[in-house]
Amino acid sequence: MAAQVVAASGTAAAAAARPLGGGSGADGLRPSPRLQLGACASRERWSGGAVAARGRRESQVVSVISRAPRTEPEVLPVSPDDDAAVKEEANFQHLKAIQQLATAANGVWSKPNVRRKTKIVCTIGPSTNTREMIWKLAETGMNVARLNMSHGDHASHQKVIDLVKEYNASHTDNVIAIMLDTKGPEVRSGDLPQPIFLESGQEFTFTIKRGVGTDTCVSVNYDDFVNDVEVGDMLLVDGGMMSFLVKSKTEDSVKCEVFDGGELKSRRHLNVRGKSATLPSITDKDWDDIKFGVDNQVDYYAVSFVKDAQVVHELKDYLRSRNADIHVTVKIESADSIPNLHSIISASDGAMVARGDLGAELPIEEVPLLQEEIIRMCRSMGKAVIVATNMLESMIVHPTPTRAEVSDIAIAVREGADAVMLSGETAHGKFPLKAVKVMHTVALRTEATIPGGETPADLGQVFKNHMSEMFAYHATMMSNTLRTSIVVFTRTGFMAILLSHYRPSGTIFAFTDQ
Structure with missing residues (x-):
């Protein structure tokens, strides 16, 4: 029996669908070899979801039934070549589909026809x-x-804030959020008259004396630097662009041997692999910057080098005392934060995977695994998560990205990152707009390949105890199952935000009278 169907919007679909499913009884027709379904459309017109190959019905159908002469089924011999032919045909169709990507409507450089869900964070600089x-x-x-x-x-920074707010006032349909990223307890080298080139095997000294900057010695801005490092430690400059092996130390100096040479410039970031500096996560400068952010009503704080949840609680207490509605995003970038990862993320509003310093303090092969784990943990808690550092590093000086960088963005999107971030690419790069365009199109294209219909993340036991969480959870389940959008009416915006925590596959449309 040959069976072909076409999608339609008529009410006769229910009756027509039962014979296809093999229903029996008074309310259905039993299939017969003497019934033949007439062709009304080709397979290409099934984009509306008429009937899937395995009998799954996604929309209404109309069948045209006519009698056909009885024919005996043809018996074909089975041979080992049949299975090989099927596999060869499947491989051919797979390669054909890949070849057609270049001309697809949602190709890399075409204008998108849907809204991108993964957000893009751009660092503003010169x-x-x-x-x-x-x-x-x-x-x-x-x-x-x-x-x-x-x-x-x-x-x-005040100039940038004013410009962003000016843009938001005239573009209410595309509001840009403002994130203030604190400096944190960074250990940096001092000023040099000019960059110096160091070769492997040379001796070089770091001292806590201020104002030293020669070809063989430079000062460090951290008074306990000598106490924190030990002989045999590996000292990294700018996350590993240069490295020094600690050979000996005195009361005020650390003598090193250049392990990986390069050009040393002023005010370079210093790390000791596997260790974190014994500095407070929020310094006096950070508190001044935080107060500056409160006065300017920024939307997010990105807090650097968070080691435990106490830092987050301290900052949130201060924000409550100032009646400031600012979200706190913790930057996971130190070895000390890993054992406290769950409590840190739980106390915050979101997390940033700061892979630069994280890869300097931990073995670099651990970074991709930690990225995946942090994303999974944030999603399970309903927290926003940002993947940052070196996303399109080559585009600081080149107009096109490396293929590895494109894959890096796609992997972050597929793992479930809520946002991806550009640092030097937009702060001081030569091609900031092209970098944003690449990130936009790669994220949009990747999102189109992510299957929907999955069960939303179970945010612990919260939804079982609160009615609003229960509604949001089950609304997300229905949206994913039916592959539809969600419409929510809200006065404060709380329900729309809560729904977004469950990350439904469809779009959330929020309506308010406020």
Whole structure:
């Protein structure tokens, strides 16, 4: 019996669908070899979801039934070549599908026809701190403007905040959030008259004396530096761009041998592999920057080098005392934070996988595994998670990314990251707009391949105890199962935000009278 169907919107579909499912009884027709279903459309017109190959029905169908002469089924001989032919045909279709990606409507450089879910965080710096560039970044795909408080002063950051707020006032349908990223307890080298080139095997000294900067010695801004390092430690510059092996130390100096040479510049970031500096997570400078953020009503804080949950509680207590509605995002970038990962994320509003310093303090092969684990943990708790550092590093100087960088973005999206971040690419890179465009198109294309219909993450036992969480959880289940969007009416926006924590596959449309 040959059976072909076509999608339709008529009410006769229910009756027509029962014979296809093999129903019996008074309310159905039993299939017969003497019935033949007439062809009404080709397979290409099944995009509306008429009937899947295995009999699954996704929309209504109409069948045309006509009698056909009785024919005996043809018996074909079975041979070992049959299985090989089937596999060969399957491989051919797979390769054909890959070849057609170049001309697909949602190809890499085509205009997207859906809204991207993965957000893009752009660091604003000398390359992008003008009105024109901020407007263009927002139009290209930027969702969050990041202010790196390790560089610049309050006056320069105030200018950026004012420009972003000016854009938001005139583009209410595409509001850009503002993230203030604290400097944290960074250990940095001092100033040098000019960059110096060091070769492997040379001797070099770091001292806690201020104002030292020669070809053989440079000062460090951390008074306990000598106490924190031990003979045999590996000292990394800028996350491993250069490395020094600690050979000996005195009361105020650490003598090293250059292990991996390179060019040493002023104010370089220093790490000791496997160790964290014994500094408070929030320094006096950070508190000044946090107060600056409260005064300017920023949306997010990214807190650097968080080691335990107490730091998060301390900051949130301060924000409550100032009546400031600012989300706290913890940056996971130190070895000390890993044992306390669960409590840190639980206390915060979200986390950032800061892979640069994380890869400097831990073995680099652990970073991809930690990234996946942090994303999984954040999703299970309903927390936002950002993947950062070296996403498109080559585009600081080159107009196109490496293929590995493109794969890095795609992997982060597929693992479930809520946002991906650009640092030097947009802060001081030569091609900031192209970098955002690449990140936008790669994320959008990857999202189109992620299957929907999965069960939403079980956010612990919370939804069992609160009615609103229960509604959000089951609404997400229905949306994923039916592959539909969710419409929510809200006064405060709480329910829309709660729904987003469960990450439904469909779009959330929030309506409010406020």
